[in-house]
Amino acid sequence: MKIVDMKTLNTSQLKQAAQVLTNELPLGWEKFEEAMEEINMLLTDEPGAVLLAAVENDDVVGWCGILPQYNGNAYELHPLVVCRSQQGKGVGTALMNAITKCAKEKGGLTLYLGADDEAPGGETSFANVNLYDNLPKRIQEFEPGAHQSAFYLKLGFKVVGVVPDANGEGKPDIIFAKRL
Numbered sequence: 001m002k003i004v005d006m007k008t009l010n011t012s013q014l015k016q017a018a019q020v021l022t023n024e025l026p027l028g029w030e031k032f033e034e035a036m037e038e039i040n041m042l043l044t045d046e047p048g049a050v051l052l053a054a055v056e057n058d059d060v061v062g063w064c065g066i067l068p069q070y071n072g073n074a075y076e077l078h079p080l081v082v083c084r085s086q087q088g089k090g091v092g093t094a095l096m097n098a099i100t101k102c103a104k105e106k107g108g109l110t111l112y113l114g115a116d117d118e119a120p121g122g123e124t125s126f127a128n129v130n131l132y133d134n135l136p137k138r139i140q141e142f143e144p145g146a147h148q149s150a151f152y153l154k155l156g157f158k159v160v161g162v163v164p165d166a167n168g169e170g171k172p173d174i175i176f177a178k179r180l
Contacts, residue, residue, distance in 0.1 A: 001091065002056075013058070014039055017053060019035070020061070027118055046067055048068040049067050049068070050099065052064055061082065064079065075103040075111050077113035082095070104180045111157075111177065112177035114163075116166065116171070117171060117174060123147035127170055138162075159176060
């Protein structure tokens, strides 16, 4: 597997990246066309954005991007996606290590992301509870359950905020960050 700049991908590989996004994050990108639009927008309309792909045997098995925010002091991870068949094999970690290095090299001090807990029934200890009730304690006692946030915690991210009900009642957006 190699990590490459997505600007070097051919049309077929960009379509593979869009398909990965649609397959693995359908709540955000239900249709292939929406995923393709997202990739094209990130590649052309976002100054300072960096998009990296994990490629194995010319196939895109995952990809991620960062967007500069706060005058380049912070970078938003948007998105990170790995083919289900490749999850747990180090692809996501390799992408995160490479994108973190890029953010540092660009002068970033913080890398952050939002991770929605919007699955039916919820996955984390923040789902389906009143987050306005003693939020600091809830953050201290956060449990990721089956949510992808366990991956981010393993990589050194911390819960730094929550947007309660961001995706509907009991479906928060969890904000993670780490110092670079």
